[in-house]
Amino acid sequence: MRRVVALTLAMLFFSSSAAIVNGQSEDKIILIEENIDYDGPFWYSVSCLKVSCPGLTIEINDISTNYSSENAHLLEWAGLLSSGASLTISSNSGISIEDISIQMIKVDEFSIVENEDLIDSIPSQGDQENYYTIITSDVCSLGNCDLEIKNYERQTEFIGILDNYSDKDSIKIGGEYGDVIEVSQLYGDQHLRVEVWHRNEQGKVLIDNDLLESGSSFLEYPEDYELWLRINSDSNKESYPYKFTIYRNNQSIEAPTGGELSVPWNHGEALTYHDSWYYESYIAKSDKNGDSILFKLGADTEVSLLCTSSNNNMIFEIFLIKHDTSIENISLENGLCPDMIVSDENTDAVEMRIKTEETGRWNISFNPIRKLDAGELSDAPESRWLIQPDERWTEIQLDSEITGSLHSSDNIDIYLIKIIDQNGSRVYLNQLIKSEVNYTIQEIDQVTGLLVNTSNGETIVLPYGNHSFRIERRADQGIEIDYTFRLEYLGEYQEPEIEDYQDLSWMFDNFYKLIGVLFLTPLMIVIFWNRKAIINREKMTTDIQLHEMKRLIRIRERLSQQLNKNESKDEKIIDSALKQLGESPWNSINEVWGKPILTHMTEQIDICAWKIAENEKNLLLGIKAGNCDWEMAAMKIHFPEGAKLTITDVSPKHIFQDDEIFLDTMKKNSQIFIRISISGENANLGLQFSGLVNGEPLAAAPNKIIHW
Incomplete structure (x- = not known):
């Protein structure tokens, strides 16, 4: 046979079948009626699903054939039919179409049919004739197809016929070394056998004499050999049809970038769920390195994992690929897949490696457990980038709806806003769903990386470059919060044009003069009434300053007198003096007491x-x-240098322990003076003042050392 033809599609028998109560006789009902609208091979098998189906009958009416058979368990017919033939299945009452099972070989428009008798035996090594060959190849990548690709384009359905019990069909299968050929869906008589042969110029070898005992069979295309299938039957029936399906996994186009899948993955960027959640391929027994796929899996993410294979000898290894290119092996010891993969904050992808000692097929599917942040299989980072954002920060597209969630242990999500307008862009937040979160648009300095401006959603102008969008939990920990928003784009920022204005202020000169006189008149009256006080003000100020200085000197003398006493110090006098110092002007104290041995002045503390x-x-x-x-x-x-000194006393009385004195709360703009008695010699001491300002810890540490 040199060629094959595709015959006209016949409607599936179920579309023309009917369970009809009216029978051919009073004792029988018609279960199936079908008209055959093509010329070619036909095989039909009806089996009873019950213990017995009384009166189960098959009738075939053709131009040259009128066949009828009755059996309560199994009915079968095989042969060639002409267009216009009819088929009827009937039974006694009490039997329905649900009680029987149908198998058939029927040509449709996508079937390849034996048009001429195939050779009986595998050709000898010297024969170089151009024999009939089934050539097929999967057009999909890793089990994923374009929507317009149909299943029949991925594989070939072949229908042949054995003319008599001595007829045999030998078919060459096209392929290359390393390809995997799957033979499946074999239909025909129970006596049908499929042999597998290898042939080259040196000879031919029988590999398997009874393929497809059940299910699918996986064959590795041999090196330096041709692959042949030989179909035969020891049945004594004539004109016996058969059907099988051939699928070829072409190793030369297995990977997305071409070529065979390698270990480790070296076929470009990682696969993403945008490509597919599901992947499949085939491994030949000779492929010792195995296959691998690299799937994009971001930080702090959970996905379920399902791995299946056509045999029990396949081993699945799982590796987490980190941003710093390091690898973490999370494989199970038994070579199976875990039910779930949990990534950490540094995860970039997961690599699945598959090995086998037997030719077969593998299937891997992922499924997200948590909701996706901005459509990415990754939890948005909780902190901003230091220098430049990388792929961990998902870019928000302006005017696009963004959805995400803060899972039970997630508090903050940070996204990237990339502005491409040279003059900057005007944006604002449109919160599509009210959620228990706080939104913040953050403007970032493109040189220093520091935060320079924020907006809680109101319109803000972001200059050219990378900026951040922060989402922070407002609800209690442990609650999952969904959010949906859109950053609206108001266009590129345009600086307002400054027009030339005409100065008309001269028209109001007289008005300004009149108003000035009216406003200044009350002031002149007040100055006239208080002229004596104003003239004598300098003398009054001098008297006040002199009195204050004398007061501070007396306080100093009183304090020094008490501290120089070896015994019987009056703590009340010391405390009173320190309290009066706290109520005195700060600058006056420095003038009277002299230059301090240590000074530290900041915006928050002196x-x-x-x-x-x-x-x-x-x-x-x-x-x-x-x-x-x-x-x-x-x-x-x-005490950074020298011996350690000891605090022996503090006035006014404050709690102190070791080298720390506790002052409790200091109100704003208040001042206190404390006396500290220290024992010890030859040491350098430093001071550190600390506390909480607006709820945030703050410390002041003078950089000068006091020599003691």
Whole structure:
């Protein structure tokens, strides 16, 4: 046979079948009626699904054939039919179409049919004739097809016929070394056998004499040989049709970029769920390296995993690929797949490696457990990039609806906003679904990477470059929160044009003069009434300053006198003096007490230190708070060099332990003075003031050391 033809499609028998109550006789009902509208091979088998189907009958009416047979268990007919033939299945009452099973070989428009008798035997090595060959190849990649590709384009259905019990058909299968050929869906008489042969110029070898005992058979295309199938039967029936399906996995186009799948993956970017959640391919026994697929799996993500294979000898190995290209092996010892894969914050992809000792097919499918953030199989990062964003930060497309979720242990999601307008873009937040989250549009300095401006959703101008969008949990921990939003694009920012204006202020000169006189008149009256006080003001200020200085000097003398006493110090006098210092002007204290041995002034705190009463080693500390309250304030004395000193006393009384004094709360703009008695010699001491400002920890540490 040199060629094959595709015959006209016949409607499936179920479309023309009917369970009809009216029978051919009073005792029988018609279960199936079908008209055959093509010329060619036909095989039909009816088996009873019950213990017995009384009166089960098959009738074939053709131009040259009128066949009828009755059997309560199994009916079968095989042969050639002409267009216009009819088939009828009937039975006694009490039997329905659900009680029988149908198998048949029927030509449709996609079938390849034996048009001429095929050779009986595998040709000898010297025969170089151009024999009939079935050539097919899967046009899909890793089991994933374009929508317009039909199943019949991936495989070939062949229908042949054995003319008599001595007829045999030998068919060459096209392919290349390493290809996997799957033979399946064999229909025909129970006596039908399929042999597998290898043939080359040196000879031919019988590989298997009874293929397809059940299910599918997987054959590796041999090296330096041709692959042949030989169909025969030991049945004594004549004109016996058969059918089988041939699928070829072409190893030369197995990978997405061409060529055979390799281990490790070297076929470009990782596959994504946008390509497919499902992948399949075939491995030949001779492929010792095996296959691998690289699937994009981002950080902090959970996916379910299902791995199946055509045999029990396949081994699945699983590796997490990190952003720094390191690899973590999470394979199970038994070579099976786990039910779930959990990635960490550094995961970039998962690589599946498959090995086998027997030719067969593997299937791998992924399924997300958590909802996707912005359509990516990855949890959005909780922090912003340091220098430049990479693929871990998903870019938000302006004017596009974005959905995501904060799972039970997730508090923050950070997305990338990329602005391409040279003058910047005007954007604002459209919260499509109200959620228990806070949204923040963040403008990032493109040079320093620092945050320079934010918006809670109102219109903001973002300059050219990369910026961030922050989503933060507002609800309690443990609750999963879904969010949906859209960043609306209002166009490129346009600087307002400054027009030339005409100065018309001269028209209001007289008005301004009149209003000026009216406003200044009350001031002149007040100045006239208080002229004496204004003239004598300088003398009054001088008197006040002199009185304040004398007061501070008396406080200093009183404090020094008490501290120089070896015994019987009056703590009340010391505390009163320190309290009066706290109520005195800060600048006046510095003028009277002299230059401090240590000064530290910041926006939040001022610290000054004086040595007093040398014989007792006393240190006077003045502390002035800025425009914020200091809560849980404390002063710590540390000793970077020399011996460690000891705090022996503090006035006014404060709790102190070792080298730390606890001051409790300092109100804004308040000041306190404390006296610290220190024992020890030959040491350098430093100060560190700490506390909470607006709920945030803050510390002030003068960089100057006091030599003690």
